[in-house]
Amino acid sequence: MRTKNMAQIPAKMKALVNHGPHDYRLEMIDTPMPGPNEVLIKVGACGICAGDIKCEAGAKMFWGENPWVKTPVVPGHEFFGTVVAMGEGAEEHFGVKMGERILAEQILPCGKCRFCKSGQYWMCQPHDMYGYQGKIADGGMAEYMLFHPNSVIHKIPDALSLEDAAFIEPMACSMHTTERANIQFEDVVVLAGAGTLGLGIVQAAALKHPKKLVVLDTIEARLELAKKFGADVVINPAKEDALKAILDMTDGYGCDVYIEATGNPRGAVQGLEMTRKLGRFVEMSVFGADVTADWSIIGDRKELDILGAHLGPYCYDTVISLLERGLITSKGIVTHTFDLDHWKEGFETAHGKDAIKVILKP
Known part of the structure; x- marks a missing residue:
């Protein structure tokens, strides 16, 4: 495993954990370590989506008779971060380097179903989803986050602001x-x-x-x-x-x-x-x-x-280019930033009328 500096990666990390409707808790959990073809990022920011608000509130689409959400899980799918550790083969597998800013699309496609084989990976039949499916796909409301081998990863230019970088996923949608x-x-x-x-x-x-x-x-x-x-x-x-x-x-x-x-x-x-x-x-x-x-x-x-319309397939690189060229922007859209300790205030603010996009910054 390659790391930026192992001594700087703590054994425990702060994370928001979804245990069920109305049961989100800020906890200290084990920091994940990357295996073969996996990447660990230090999270730069993670947006609070309307889906996150409705999931916490117990919306039927998340918590029906056969709940789609698999708990416990770290929520958050609008994330980006900096590569701080890579498992064996990850550099070649993803084409990324230590210290680069990257994000992963929120879906984890299987690569084997009829949709994946036809290039329609965003509709993958047995997929997992970052921020919703248990330890398989913990999300970005944490200090660190693990990208698995079937992640769809994109690089983020250093010139993009934190707010623009956090806006990439929703803008792709x-x-x-x-x-x-x-x-x-x-x-x-x-x-x-x-x-x-x-x-x-x-x-x-x-x-x-x-x-x-x-x-x-x-x-x-x-x-x-x-x-x-x-x-x-x-x-x-x-x-x-x-x-x-x-x-x-x-x-x-x-x-x-x-x-x-x-x-x-x-x-x-x-x-x-x-x-x-x-x-x-x-x-x-x-x-x-x-x-x-x-x-x-x-x-x-x-x-x-x-x-x-589901997710943002084949749009990420275009969004990043448009942001870099100033043809689209997050200015005025990202209205509030909170640290993880104040996640409750962040969720409450995101639910109100005075905010548009609220982001958590670990």
Whole structure:
């Protein structure tokens, strides 16, 4: 095993550990050591995702009859760090060196299923997921983190700020969502939800130069950021009839593309109403509750294309390049930083309306 300095890697490390809904604890646990083709990083920062908030709160999608989350597990999937130790063969396996800043995509694909073999690794059938699947895939809310041999690793230029580096994973998800929308020059695009992922989508969609980019949110500060990032029109549905506004600007037809990024069931129902016939509806949110809608809208009334968006496959290197060139940014999106000792305050802040992206810095 190669290490930067073994004496600097403690036997125990501070980590947030998920033991179940409403049962997250800050603990001292064993620092993982890399085996063959494994890499240990010193975590630089880890974002708190809406999924992390809903997981801690006991959302059904995480804690159903057969819980998807395998506890105990260190949460956190929006991480990056510096290589401090490598197991035998890891340098050649990943093409990384000691001291480099890297991240791993949150999914751990098996490499053997039909999806992996066809290049669709992000939909791997038996996959593990960093931050959710027990000791197999502990996440980044800890001082150190182990990247396993089947990790999908990307290098981070030294020029990127800590905030930009922590923004890479959510921005990759935003870019993949934008690609799924297949935005054309003549499209009127409506994005519902200007949180971290939504504001990433605004930036990516603006680079596609649609005819009109409209952003919906109930928080004025987020709408102001959306305008800064390229939105042509912003609407606060709490103050204005958003459906009427979209119909008025499209001669009564509705938008060509609707991207749902609120995580609120109403956002999904609104999108079905707002999208024109033969339009495209893209769903990328994590919901804490079931969504009930009139599905006849999808088929009999409008013949909509309903598209999902999962993770950020094949987007990381592009996101890193765009960040490096200043074409997208985390400025204004990363609003709060906490250390691990104050993780509770971090989660509470992330759940509130004054924050957009909250990161933990071990």
